[in-house]
Each structure stands twice: as structure tokens, then as C-alpha cells.
Amino acid sequence: MNIQEIFLTLSDYWKSRGCYIAPTYDMEVGAGTMSPDTIFRVLGPKPYRVAYMQPSRRPTDGRYGENPNRVQKHFQYQVILKPAPENSQQLYIDSLKALGIDLKKNFLSFEEDNWESPTLGAWGVGWQVMLNGLEVTQFTYFQQAGSVDLYPVSLEITYGIERLGLFLAGKDNIYELEWGGGITYKDLRFKEEVQFSEFNFKEANINTLQTTFELYEKEIKNLIEKGLYLPAYDYALKLSHIFNLLDARRAISITQRQKIILTIRNYVKEIVQLYLEDISNE
Amino acid sequence: MSDYLLEILVEDLPPSHLRTGLKQLKDIFEKKLKENRIEFDNIKTEGTKRRLVVFVENISETQKEEEELILGPAKKIAFDEEGNPTKAAMGFAKSKGKSVEDLEIVETEKGEYVAIKEIKKGIKTEEILVNLVPEIISSLSFPKNMKWNESGVLFSRPIRSFLSLFDKKIVNFEFAGVEATNRTRGHRILAEDEEIIISKPSKYEEALKANFVILKREERVEKVKEGFKDIKDKFEVEIVENRELLDELVDMVEYPIVFSGTFPDEYLSIPFEIIEIFLKQEKRLFLTKKDNNLTGNFVGVADASEEALPSIINGFERVVRATLEDAKFFWENDLKLDLDTLVEELKDYSFEAKLGTYYDKTLRVESLCEFLSNDKEEEFRESVKKAAKYSKVDQLTEMVKEFPVLQGIMGGLYLKERGEKEDVWKAVYEHYKPQNIKDDTPETLSGRILSLADRMDSLAGAFIAGMEVSGDKDPFGLRRIGNTIVKLIVEGNIDVELLSLFEKALDLYGDIKIAKEDVVSSFFDFMEQRFRYYCTEYRQIDYDVLNAVLKTGFSNILVDFQRALSVQKTKPNENFRKLIISYKRVKNIVKDRDLLFFTEEKLIEKEEKELFDLFKAVEEEVLKEVEKRNFLKAQEILMTLRPFIDSYFDNVMVMVEDDELRTNRIAMLQKISALFEKIADFNEIIV
Numbered sequence: 013m014n015i016q017e018i019f020l021t022l023s024d025y026w027k028s029r030g031c032y033i034a035p036t037y038d039m040e041v042g043a044g045t046m047s048p049d050t051i052f053r054v055l056g057p058k059p060y061r062v063a064y065m066q067p068s069r070r071p072t073d074g075r076y077g078e079n080p081n082r083v084q085k086h087f088q089y090q091v092i093l094k095p096a097p098e099n100s101q102q103l104y105i106d107s108l109k110a111l112g113i114d115l116k117k118n119f120l121s122f123e124e125d126n127w128e129s130p131t132l133g134a135w136g137v138g139w140q141v142m143l144n145g146l147e148v149t150q151f152t153y154f155q156q157a158g159s160v161d162l163y164p165v166s167l168e169i170t171y172g173i174e175r176l177g178l179f180l181a182g183k184d185n186i187y188e189l190e191w192g193g194g195i196t197y198k199d200l201r202f203k204e205e206v207q208f209s210e211f212n213f214k215e216a217n218i219n220t221l222q223t224t225f226e227l228y229e230k231e232i233k234n235l236i237e238k239g240l241y242l243p244a245y246d247y248a249l250k251l252s253h254i255f256n257l258l259d260a261r262r263a264i265s266i267t268q269r270q271k272i273i274l275t276i277r278n279y280v281k282e283i284v285q286l287y288l289e290d291i292s293n294e
Numbered sequence: 295m296s297d298y299l300l301e302i303l304v305e306d307l308p309p310s311h312l313r314t315g316l317k318q319l320k321d322i323f324e325k326k327l328k329e330n331r332i333e334f335d336n337i338k339t340e341g342t343k344r345r346l347v348v349f350v351e352n353i354s355e356t357q358k359e360e361e362e363l364i365l366g367p368a369k370k371i372a373f374d375e376e377g378n379p380t381k382a383a384m385g386f387a388k389s390k391g392k393s394v395e396d397l398e399i400v401e402t403e404k405g406e407y408v409a410i411k412e413i414k415k416g417i418k419t420e421e422i423l424v425n426l427v428p429e430i431i432s433s434l435s436f437p438k439n440m441k442w443n444e445s446g447v448l449f450s451r452p453i454r455s456f457l458s459l460f461d462k463k464i465v466n467f468e469f470a471g472v473e474a475t476n477r478t479r480g481h482r483i484l485a486e487d488e489e490i491i492i493s494k495p496s497k498y499e500e501a502l503k504a505n506f507v508i509l510k511r512e513e514r515v516e517k518v519k520e521g522f523k524d525i526k527d528k529f530e531v532e533i534v535e536n537r538e539l540l541d542e543l544v545d546m547v548e549y550p551i552v553f554s555g556t557f558p559d560e561y562l563s564i565p566f567e568i569i570e571i572f573l574k575q576e577k578r579l580f581l582t583k584k585d586n587n588l589t590g591n592f593v594g595v596a597d598a599s600e601e602a603l604p605s606i607i608n609g610f611e612r613v614v615r616a617t618l619e620d621a622k623f624f625w626e627n628d629l630k631l632d633l634d635t636l637v638e639e640l641k642d643y644s645f646e647a648k649l650g651t652y653y654d655k656t657l658r659v660e661s662l663c664e665f666l667s668n669d670k671e672e673e674f675r676e677s678v679k680k681a682a683k684y685s686k687v688d689q690l691t692e693m694v695k696e697f698p699v700l701q702g703i704m705g706g707l708y709l710k711e712r713g714e715k716e717d718v719w720k721a722v723y724e725h726y727k728p729q730n731i732k733d734d735t736p737e738t739l740s741g742r743i744l745s746l747a748d749r750m751d752s753l754a755g756a757f758i759a760g761m762e763v764s765g766d767k768d769p770f771g772l773r774r775i776g777n778t779i780v781k782l783i784v785e786g787n788i789d790v791e792l793l794s795l796f797e798k799a800l801d802l803y804g805d806i807k808i809a810k811e812d813v814v815s816s817f818f819d820f821m822e823q824r825f826r827y828y829c830t831e832y833r834q835i836d837y838d839v840l841n842a843v844l845k846t847g848f849s850n851i852l853v854d855f856q857r858a859l860s861v862q863k864t865k866p867n868e869n870f871r872k873l874i875i876s877y878k879r880v881k882n883i884v885k886d887r888d889l890l891f892f893t894e895e896k897l898i899e900k901e902e903k904e905l906f907d908l909f910k911a912v913e914e915e916v917l918k919e920v921e922k923r924n925f926l927k928a929q930e931i932l933m934t935l936r937p938f939i940d941s942y943f944d945n946v947m948v949m950v951e952d953d954e955l956r957t958n959r960i961a962m963l964q965k966i967s968a969l970f971e972k973i974a975d976f977n978e979i980i981v
Contacts, residue, residue: 079623081616096442098454101305102487115483119596119606121546122343124308126438137440137451139306144609145577145594153442153452165441184612262639262690 013112013180015087016192018173019065022089025110026063029103031091034064039246040253043068043129044090044170048245051132053092054157054166055284056291060094065173069253071216071260074209077202080185084208085201087173095164096153104141104151104169111180119144127152127168131252131276133159133284136168148175158284159277212260221261225254232279241286248279295335295352296419298465299495300427301457301478302346304450309343309545311436311450316341319348322430330426331358332419340509342548344482347509349495353460357416364390369399369406383408420460427458428469445471455479462494480505481548484599506549506599514544518595521552529554529591531582539574546578547597555611556590561618564625567703568693572621573614575699628691628704629711636687643689649755649803652686658802659685662747665798666790677717678740684709685722685744702726731777731832735785742786749775749782754799757813758806763820776824783851784828791850792821822848829855835862842978846971853923860925861974869933874976876939877967881977883948883960884967892961896954901945905938906962913969920972928973935966 013021023033037047044050044066053060066088074084097103101122108115122139127150129135136152150170154162174197177189187198228247235244255272258264264272307315316339323337327350335352366372366386374380379394387394390410397408436450443452447470458465458474467474478498480488484506492498499509508514518540522533544550561569566588573579573592580593592614596606640653649655660682667675688694688705706723717740724736725744736742753775761770768774782788796817800806806813822844829835835858843858864870897903912931919928948959970976 075623079619082620095444096452098443100452101482105482116599117602117605118609119598119602120483121597122306123546124306137438144606145613146609153440155440163441163446164444178612179609182608184615 014190014192015173015177015197018111018176018180019087019089021111022091022107022171023063023065025107026061026091029061029093031061031063031093034062036065036067039249040069041066041249042070042252042256044088045129045134045168046132046249046252047090048242050090050092050168051134051157051245051280052284052287054094054154054162054168055160055288057164058094058291059164060092060166063089063091065089069256071208071212071256074205074212074260076209077187077205080187081174081178083174083186083201083205084212085204089171089173091169091171092166093169094166096167100167101151104149107169108143111176113143113180122151125150130273131255132157132280133277138168143179146175146179148172148179158287159281160284160288212257216257216261218258218261218263221254221258221263225251225258228254229275236279236282236286239286241283241290244279244286245283248276248283251276251279296355296461297459297495298348298350298353298419298423299457299459299492299498300348301498302431302453303455303457303478304344304346305452305454306343306546307341307346307451309542311438312341312343312346312545314436315346315434315450318434319346319430322433323348323350326426326430327353330422331360331416332422333358340511341545342507342509342514343546344548345478345507345509347498353419356418357422359416360414362412362414363400364410364412365400365402366397366408366410368404369408372397372408386410420463420465423458423460423465424467427465427474428467431469443471447471457492457498459492459495459498478502481507481597483597484549508549511544514547514550515540518544518550518552521550521595522593525552525554525582525591525593529582529589531584531589531591533593534581534583536574536580539578539580543578543595547595549597549599551596551598551600551603552593553596553603553606553610554591554593555607555614557592557611557614557618559590561615561622562588562590564618564621565707567700567707568621568625569618571697571700572617575697576617577610577613579610579614624691624693624696628693629708631691631708633684633687633708633712636690637683639690640686645755649759652689655751656683656686658751658799659744659747661802662751662795662799663743665795666743666747666788674717674740677715678721678743680714681709681718681721681725681740681744682747684718685725685748688722728778728781730774731781731828733778735782739786742782742788746779746782746786746788749779750795750799751802753779753817754796754803757817757820758800758803758808760808772820773824773827776821777828780821780824780828780851781832784855787852789850789852792818793849818848821851825851825854829858833859835859836865838978838980839865839974842974842976845975845978846973856923857925857973860929861976861979863926864929865979869936870929871981873933873936874979874981876936876943877970877976879943880939880963880967880970881975884964885977887960887964889964890957890961892958892965896958897962898955899946901938901942902959902962905935905942905966908935908938909962909966909969913965916969916972925973932970932973939966 027033034049037049041047047066049062049064053062067085068088069085071084073082075082105115121142123142125138125140127136127138134157136154138152140147141149141151148171152168154166154168156162174186178186181189183189187202189197191197191200228250232244232247235247320337320339327334333354334350338349340347367382372380372383383397384394386408387397387410392410396410398411399406400409439448439450441448449470453470453472455477456472456474457476457478458467459476464474464476476492478490478492480490488505490501490505492501502509526533569588570581573581582589582591582593594610598606640656641651643652645652645655660679663678663682664675667678684705688701688708691704693704694701702725703723706719709719709722717738720738721740721744724738724741725748727733727736727745736745753772756770756772761772763772796814800810800813826840829840830837839858839861842861843854848854894906897906912935915931916928919931948956950956
């Protein structure tokens with residue numbers, strides 16, 4: 013099964029379980045959770061089911077295309093089931109079966125891993141799901157987002173597409189994976205990894221990043237004041253990405269790190285409050 | 295007699311949650327059943343990652359009957375002066391359906407009252423369990439709790455079903471939106487989560503076994519150990535023992551199977567410490583050794599059947615290779631870093647708010663190391679200073695950012711690679727030791743000095759910043775720092791005046807803008823507590839011995855400890871006990887008095903002259919031994935005084951009318967007492 017078959021199969025599977033298949037969010041994000049399709053939709057009382065593919069950027073994970081399984085941009089397949097169903101684990105297991113994995117011939121384990129995103133003021137309780145020692149999924153009962161307690165609780169399943177790809181192809185190197193249509197992961201992504209590693213670690217201009225950070229902060233403040241929480245949130249995502257780049261450039265001290273995280277978290281908190289106010293009027 | 299079985303089926307519990315959950319279940323069940331007067335033979339708990347199980351053996355069908363005493367009016371109201379029952383008494387008896395003859399008099403806190411005994415019949419155990427079991431389940435608490443459904447119940451992980459059987463009957467209850475049943479489920483993968491009906495408690499374990507669940511932890515451990523043995527024999531390797539990991543793994547599987555794989559030899563060039571962290575902590579694998587050298591074989595425990603072994607081995611080998619590739623990347627990349635540049639970069643890394651950067655800390659620790667090693671050889675002093683300088687640079691390496699447990703270790707390894715002397719690299723390598731009072735102290739003296747200097751600096755900073763320890767609150771872990779400082783000084787044989795060391799540490803922070811005396815005084819109170827803790831908890835020194843030692847001062851932890859240890863060692867000696875009793879007579883007279891002037895010429899009685907003559911000789915020898923810190927010997931010499939002190943008190947009156955004579959006698963006892971107190975105030979010892 014190649015990469016596109018994986019995410020198409022997952023989409024098929026979750027579509028038939030009542031999910032809306034959302035388009036990828038068009039912003040630089042660190043994880044599928046950061047998409048408005050998750051962070052806003054898990055808030056409030058309305059039931060909701062969504063699944064989508066989300067490219068996720070982690071600048072410090074760049075390895076110039078030299079590491080067989082670490083990349084500064086990878087693909088997450090994100091599923092949100094709200095409220096969390098009673099047969100959560102079984103639903104997930106069935107999705108692996110849909111991918112053609114014979115679980116009796118492999119070792120599946122749920123290992124404690126409580127996910128947390130300090131910048132989003134979000135956390136959950138759950139597991140990293142391992143297949144023969146390889147982490148393929150993050151499985152989380154979402155407890156808080158935007159520093160707000162969630163009720164009902166949503167289930168978040170985040171598949172690592174490359175990891176599943178390696179597992180299914182029995183390969184060690186993600187660049188050797190076939191994406192589909194005769195194109196490999198290397199064809200698509202290798203140059204990007206080399207160039208972005210160069211950018212993340214060496215070329216990203218620290219001054220520019222710091223200045224942009226300040227400018228975007230002004231933008232957010234204004235947007236929050238105007239009650240435009242959706243664009244405000246986009247700018248919060250931008251801040252988060254700049255923060256990650258500054259981190260890759262080793263331009264952040266421990267205290268600064270705490271300060272920046274707190275700053276972004278507070279914006280997200282205000283944004284989420286605006287959203288909750290808005291939907292309470294519906 | 296019947297059996298009661300409860301199984302709470304949950305989504306995968308973390309091992310620590312399983313352990314605490316089972317312990318609480320046993321304790322609370324026992325307590326609640328007793329409170330409810332339900333008899334039973336035994337309560338057993340077992341569990342796996344998916345189930346918390348309680349088995350109550352031979353539980354009684356009904357509650358024990360109970361005699362209940364119902365209080366009525368006070369005796370003086372219930373009976374008149376002639377002892378005849380009043381209306382109040384008759385009314386009370388009637389209201390309970392009894393006659394006045396049934397009334398008894400009981401003594402209460404408020405005086406005598408009349409009362410009626412009633413026999414309360416026991417309720418059926420099943421009926422009690424219906425309410426009791428959900429109450430018990432809701433009282434369990436875990437290190438981290440979560441909500442998962444609209445019940446809003448907090449538990450470790452979602453509860454998916456209850457099996458609740460009183461013999462063949464279901465004890466019905468509902469909790470967290472889940473109803474009690476007579477059903478459970480088999481292994482999620484191997485038995486396809488098959489639903490199983492359990493007819494009675496005694497059939498439960500075998501039904502699980504038939505469905506690939508080994509309920510008993512001990513059996514799972516056995517199965518793993520057998521697997522280990524096969525691997526040892528097959529590959530002729532030793533598995534590096536790790537009790538903690540084994541304990542964790544057997545709680546993460548329902549049907550354990552042991553597997554083994556290999557990684558390429560090229561990764562064996564990565565330091566052992568790193569491989570260990572990556573494979574053990576990250577992948578929960580055991581390492582193996584042959585002739586005491588690490589081999590490329592690793593061993594793991596899976597929750598699967600034989601037929602999965604080929605893919606498990608293949609999968610883990612890939613994962614291990616990728617992990618080691620990462621480790622190699624970190625290690626080799628960090629080796630390219632220039633340590634001197636990193637020292638400069640520490641200027642950007644704040645140590646604690648208000649306490650400057652790690653660079654500042656490094657400078658302070660360097661000075662403290664210099665202070666602590668000023669009686670050593672020049673070359674050694676330079677080494678310790680150098681170690682201090684580089685002690686924190688590994689905070690900036692990718693490896694330590696990724697694996698904070700490797701702090702210190704990595705710094706040491708990088709310095710070793712750079713060709714530094716052992717006094718330098720090993721000091722850095724081990725300076726986070728000891729982690730607690732049970733942990734080992736660094737092997738090298740330079741490591742112990744660096745470790746002490748680092749902690750002393752942190753503690754001084756904490757006191758300056760006003761960080762506090764109170765009750766069970768110790769957010770900065772100051773107690774641990776204090777305890778390990780005591781341990782380092784005592785076991786590291788570091789001879790230093792605590793005051794001068796602490797003042798040095800304070801001064802290094804520059805202008806601190808708070809009253810130094812206050813900081814010093816709270817520091818000494820704190821350290822005295824830590825010293826007591828170390829001595830009592832870790833060295834089995836008695837409270838009275840510590841009181842005796844600390845009564846005469848707390849200034850040099852090493853010396854104060856040696857004093858305590860020698861008193862403790864001598865304490866069981868019969869002559870020593872006699873000496874203490876004699877000494878108490880001396881102390882009784884001299885305590886709370888100003889120092890008086892003594893002249894030998896004024897001694898008149900034979901016994902006081904004899905005592906003083908001997909004292910002069912003894913004093914000189916004792917002081918010599920004390921000087922050499924040979925407190926055991928000093929105590930032995932003091933013991934020779936004992937018969938003379940006794941005979942003095944038997945024959946000489948101290949508190950005589952004559953002012954001059956009395957004053958002089960007290961003054962002599964003061965001199966004697968002062969000599970004893972070079973070791974301890976023996977008056978504090980309980981004999």
C-alpha cells in the first residue's frame with residue numbers, strides 16, 4: 013500500500029463512520045490539532061466528526077534529507093470524534109485492519125502518552141500507539157483546549173502517515189516510499205527537506221523573525237479587539253511557527269521560551285473565548 | 295459462604311496506575327467490608343493493563359447482626375429519687391416497643407443515661423454491595439485522571455464494563471454510565487475482544503486464560519523469565535538486569551512473549567550510557583552483554599502470540615536501527631560543538647528567575663570549587679575549576695535537550711572525547727549524583743567537590759530568592775538538595791565549616807539586598823533538619839544522640855557526624871551508660887549558670903583533689919584525641935573519670951553554705967562539663 017492509498021483508505025474508512033473529510037488547512041502548523049477544524053470544533057456542545065490530512069512542520073526535526081525517518085515536514089492524518097464513542101479503541105483497530113494490517117501477526121500496544129500543547133493551552137490523556145515498537149498513532153481523549161475544559165470530550169486520533177507507510181512497505185527509509193502514480197516520497201520531498209533544513213538552521217534571519225513576531229502580535233491584538241477571531245487565530249499560528257524557527261536557530265533562552273509560550277497561549281485563550289461567545293449566540 | 299468477583303474492564307492503564315489502583319482496591323474493600331460487618335476470608339487483587347480485579351473469598355451471605363444501643367433520657371430524669379421510673383422513662387421504653395424493665399443505664403460523656411439495646415438484623419451482603427461497590431470504585435484516585443463520557447466521572451482511563459458476580463448472581467450497579475454484568479472480554483487482539491460470559495467467580499481465571507489473558511502477574515513474570523532463559527541459552531549472552539523495566543513490562547501485557555533482535559555492530563561505538571537511554575527508556579528493551587561487553591542483541595517483551603514473532607523482530611530491528619541512527623546523529627553532532635563557545639552561550643540561559651544565567655552560576659560554582667579545594671595540589675585545583683567551568687554546557691546540546699536524564703553524563707563524555715583528565719571529565723559526568731540519600735556519591739573527589747559546590751550555590755540562591763519549604767510543600771526540591779549536601783560532606787569526607795562555605799556561596803551572588811543574618815539563620819535551621827533527617831533515616835542514629843551532639847553546636851557537618859557516630863557506637867557500652875548517669879549529676883549543678891572562676895588551691899577534700907588531678911591528665915589527652923577527631927578514643931578516656939566523679943558526689947557536698955567554697959566547686963564541675971561537651975552534651979542521652 014503506497015502513501016496515497018493509505019490516506020485514501022483512511023478517508024474512506026472514516027467517511028463511512030460519519031466523518032466529514034475536511035480539506036487540508038492552508039497554514040504552517042506544527043500538528044493536525046492546530047487546524048481550526050480541530051481546535052475550534054472540539055469546543056462547545058455540538059457533536060462533530062471530521063477527518064483530514066495535515067502537513068505538519070517541525071523545523072528542529074530537519075535533517076537535511078540525511079535521516080531515514082526524521083523530517084521537518086511530515087503528514088498527519090487527523091480524526092476527531094465528538095463525543096468520544098464507547099468503542100473508540102475498536103474503531104481505531106478496525107481502521108488498521110482496513111489498511112490490511114493483520115494484527116495477530118504483529119504487536120500492537122497502547123503506551124501511556126499524555127499529549128499536551130502548551131501554546132494552545134490544550135491537553136489530553138491517552139497513548140502513543142505502537143506497531144512492533146514503531147509509533148504510528150497518537151490516541152487522545154481531549155480534556156482541554158484554549159485553556160477551556162471540554163464537554164463533551166472528543167477523541168483525537170492522529171496517524172503518522174510516513175510511519176504507517178514504513179510499516180506497510182516494510183522499509184526503513186521514508187524516501188524510498190512510493191507516494192502513488194509512480195512518484196516516490198524522495199521525488200516529492202527530498203529537495204524540500206534539504207533546502208528547508210538549510211533555512212531552518214542557518215538562513216532564517218533571526219532579526220526578521222523577531223520583527224515579524226512583533227508585527228504579527230500587533231495584528232492579533234487588533235483582530236481580537238475587532239472580534240475577528242478566525243484571522244486572529246491564523247496569526248497565532250504564524251507566531252507559533254516563527255517561535256519554532258527561532259528555536260531551530262537557537263535564538264531562544266529558557267526564560268524567553270516560557271514567556272513566548274505564555275504569550276501565544278494567552279492569545280489563543282482570548283480567541284477561544286470569542287469563539288465560544290459567538291457560538292453561544294447561535 | 296460465597297465468593298464475590300469484581301472486574302473493572304478499562305482501556306489500557308499505565309503500569310503505575312494499575313499498581314496503585316489494585317492496592318487501593320484491596321485496602322478500601324477490606325475497610326468497607328469490615329465497616330459494614332461483612333465477614334470474609336481473604337481479599338485478592340490481580341490485574342492487567344485492561345482489568346482491575348478483586349476477588350473476595352468466602353464472603354458471608356449476610357451482614358453480622360449488631361447490637362445497637364439507643365440512648366433515652368438522662369438517668370436523673372428517667373428515675374425519681376426513690377429509683378422509680380418516671381413518665382419519661384416509660385414513654386421512651388414504649389416508643390421502642392419495650393417495657394421499663396428493658397431499660398439499662400449507660401455511662402456517657404455527659405453522665406448516666408437510660409438506654410435500650412436493640413438487635414439489628416443483618417442485611418443481605420448482595421444488597422449492600424450494590425451500593426458499596428460503586429462507592430469504592432468512585433473513591434479510587436490515580437496520578438492523573440480523565441473524563442471520557444457524559445457521566446463526567448474521573449478515572450485513570452475509560453471504564454468499558456463491569457463484571458460483578460456474587461457466586462452465580464450479578465450484583466447490579468451502575469457507575470460512569472456502565473452497568474454491571476456477568477461478562478468480560480478476552481485479549482483484544484488474540485481473542486478478538488471476544489465477549490465471555492462468566493458463570494461464577496471460580497470460572498473466571500480459566501475463561502480468561504482460554505482467551506489469551508494471563509490474569510496473575512506472577513505467572514506473567516514466570517513466562518517472561520522463561521523466555522529470557524531461552525534467549526540467554528540461544529545467544530550465549532547475559533541480559534542486563536533491570537527490575538524496574540521488567541515490572542513495567544509485565545503490567546503492559548496480557549499475554550507476554552519474549553523476543554530478541556540485533557542491531558549492527560557499528561552502533562556499539564556510541565557510548566553505552568546513550569544506547570541504554572535510547573533502547574531502555576525509549577523502546578523498553580533490555581540490553582545484553584557478553585564477557586561484560588555490550589552486544590548487538592537486544593531483548594523485549596511483547597503482547598502477542600508466536601506467529602507474530604517474525605514481524606515483531608523485524609519491526610523492532612528497524613526501529614532500533616533508526617533510533618540508534620538518531621543517537622549517533624546527536625552524539626556526533628554535539629561532538630562538533632566547541633565547548634568554549636557553549637560556555638559563552640550560557641550567558642543567554644537563565645538559571646532561575648532573579649538568580650542570573652547559567653553562565654553566572656558556572657562562575658560562582660568555579661569559585662566555590664576553588665574554596666573547597668584550597669588545601670589540595672595545584673593541579674587538582676585547576677582540574678576541579680575546569681570541571682566547574684564546563685559543568686553546565688551540556689544543557690545546550692541536542693542530546694540533553696532531548697534526554698534531560700543524560701545531563702552531566704553527556705558533558706562528561708564530551709570532555710572525555712576532548713582528551714580531558716579524569717578529574718575533569720568524570721567530575722562533570724557524576725556531578726548530578728547523588729540524586730537522593732540512597733544514591734551513590736561521585737566516585738572521584740573532584741566530582742564530589744563539584745557536586746557539593748553546585749548544590750550549595752543552588753541552595754544559597756534559593757534562600758536569597760526566598761524560596762520556601764513548608765509542611766509537605768517543597769516545590770524547588772530544596773530538601774533533596776539539603777539532604778544530598780549532608781550526604782556528600784559526610785560520605786565524601788569533606789571537612790569544611792558550614793558557615794564559611796555558606797557565606798562564601800552567598801557572597802558570590804553579590805549584593806543580595808536582604809539581611810544576611812536572617813538568611814544565614816534560616817539556612818542553619820534548615821540544614822540542621824536535613825542533618826537530623828540524614829542521620830536518623832539513613833544512618834540509624836538515635837534522636838537522643840543527635841540532641842546531645844547538636845546541643846553543643848552545629849558547625850561542621852563532617853565533625854558533627856563523627857561525634858554523633860561515636861556516641862551512637864559507644865551508647866550500648868555499660869560503662870558508658872554509667873558515665874552518662876554520673877555526668878547527669880555534674881550537668882544538673884552546672885546548667886544555666888554563668889562561667890565561674892576556679893582556683894585549684896581552694897580544693898580541700900581528698901575526693902575533689904583526686905578528681906581534679908585525674909581530670910588534668912584526662913583533659914590533656916581528651917583534647918588531643920578531639921583534635922585528631924578521634925572521638926571514640928576521647929570517650930574511652932573520659933570513662934576513666936567515672937568512679938572519681940561518683941566518689942566525689944558521694945563524699946563532697948557541692949552546694950555548701952560557704953560562698954567561696956561553693957563557687958569554686960561549681961567552677962570545677964564547669965571545667966569537667968566543658969570537656970565532656972567537646973563531644974556532646976551527654977545529659978541529653980536517655981539511659
